[in-house]
Amino acid sequence: MMLASLFLMPARADAERAPDPKNLTELRRQAEQSARELEEATKALEKRRAAIAAAEKQLKEKLTALQELERKLAVMRQPVSQMAQLLYQQPIGADGVAPFLSGDANVGTLRALSDVSQIVAVRQQAVEQTRVLYKDAERIAGEAQELRASNLLAEAQMSVQIDSLRERSDKIVKSLTAALVKLGIKIDKVGRAALSCNPLRAATATQYPNGLIPKSMLCPLQQKGFSLRADSAIAFVSLNEAYRRRFGRPMCVTDAYRSLAEQQAVYYRRPGFAAVPGRSNHGLGLAVDLCGGVERFRSAEFVWMEQNSKRYGWFHPAWAYSSPFEPWHWEYDPKLDTQG
Structure with missing residues (x-):
């Protein structure tokens, strides 16, 4: 019933008709649980x-x-x-x-x-x-x-x-892919579904060096041109829908997964402030830089993120409060996903 109610909802951008983020979170959890079960069963089969x-x-x-x-x-x-x-x-x-x-x-x-x-x-x-x-x-x-x-x-x-x-x-x-497609996640102009949003790929993605994860192992976000590791991307979609319901608009993203070459470019522009190339969480597909109000410390958007992001596995790291000061930077940790 939960999945049926999710799929019956029209893909509207307004907050009132957006899919319930709780339903999407539950769907994501089922997929991640399935991934864990499959991993455990694979070990048993081996x-x-x-x-x-x-x-x-x-x-x-x-x-x-x-x-x-x-x-x-x-x-x-x-x-x-x-x-x-x-x-x-x-x-x-x-x-x-x-x-x-x-x-x-x-x-x-x-x-x-x-x-x-x-x-x-x-x-x-x-x-x-x-x-x-x-x-x-x-x-x-x-x-x-x-x-x-x-x-x-x-x-x-x-x-x-x-x-x-x-x-x-x-x-x-x-089921998860169908829900994501309804939320506008696509990977080409003809509307092919975001098949790479498979949580089973998360474990595979960890086998690649920082900044060298193949595109096939990443999942596109609703925000065009940005992608993350599959599990963090799916969690971000849930967070984005909750944000949309609160503020009536999706989150604004300025950066997400960052290749090694992109990390080097950022480091050259901001030496001493940006992470050393190959050390950034952006290169793991586990971090985003936000705009649209979140980048302003103590703004309504920032405060809402502080109060709600952990329910979806996202958090503002302690170092970003002061050294260096980056209110726009947020990271993903699946262990923080405690929403019931």
């Missing part, structure tokens, strides 16, 4: 992949052991077969033990019986070893089959979980 890889390695070891057992069984079966063939080729004779009873037994008879006893003993030993090997082979084959089934199930569950997470994330981001 662990599961590692577990599956380990299980596959274990399965391979078991199959190798099974092949080795099969080889040993083949070796064990060979002497038994040879012994049976020897008995067939060199029988003791039809009289069996009769020569012993009649006293006619000779050395050949004794040797034959000795060979038979040895053959029987060796055969029994071979049979016992073969039985043990067969038992081990059965056990390993069963374990391998169970491990394979477990791996297949884990892979299927992982696939379902990935699809579910992607579907949820896409749904929330599309």
Whole structure:
């Protein structure tokens, strides 16, 4: 219902018909929560992949052991077969033990019986070893089959979980994008939606050096020509709508994300006052410079920002009150976003 009410509101610039910033903030939070859940789930999935890889390695070891057992069984079966063939080729004779009873037994008879006893003993030993090997082979084959089934199930569950997470994330981001488009955020002349306003990109943006974040990782603001990191931009849109409802006009922006080259240009113009290139929060996409009254210390606009900006994750840093004095400079910190 909340999202429906947001989308049904016409995109008007006047304060009375502007979308409720609370709704937009809630939508942003859902997207950011989805991003966190996806990040946590991704870590869990990586662990599961590692577990599956380990299980596959274990399965391979078991199959190798099974092949080795099969080889040993083949070796064990060979002497038994040879012994049976020897008995067939060199029988003791039809009289069996009769020569012993009649006293006619000779050395050949004794040797034959000795060979038979040895053959029987060796055969029994071979049979016992073969039985043990067969038992081990059965056990390993069963374990391998169970491990394979477990791996297949884990892979299927992982696939379902990935699809579910992607579907949820896409749904929330599309809802957020639709809301932002209704508020006038676009990235080209034909009105293509601000698809880069995806909070999932915030974590990726942190991987780039200060002032070198690709445009694809930034989100455009309603104020034409300015952009910020995705999460701070979405929070700024919420703040901007609240400001619009209070003063009847959007916030005035003079600067937002600042590339490294732009930081150098500002530093050369204001040496000793501007941040050293590569050290400015502007280069992280987490700071804006405002006008329209906010730049005047203790003005109604400035006081309103002091009282309300933290609810949307924005604040006026302590250093900007005096050294150097920059009432127009405001920064974003997601930890400050405490609006209920």
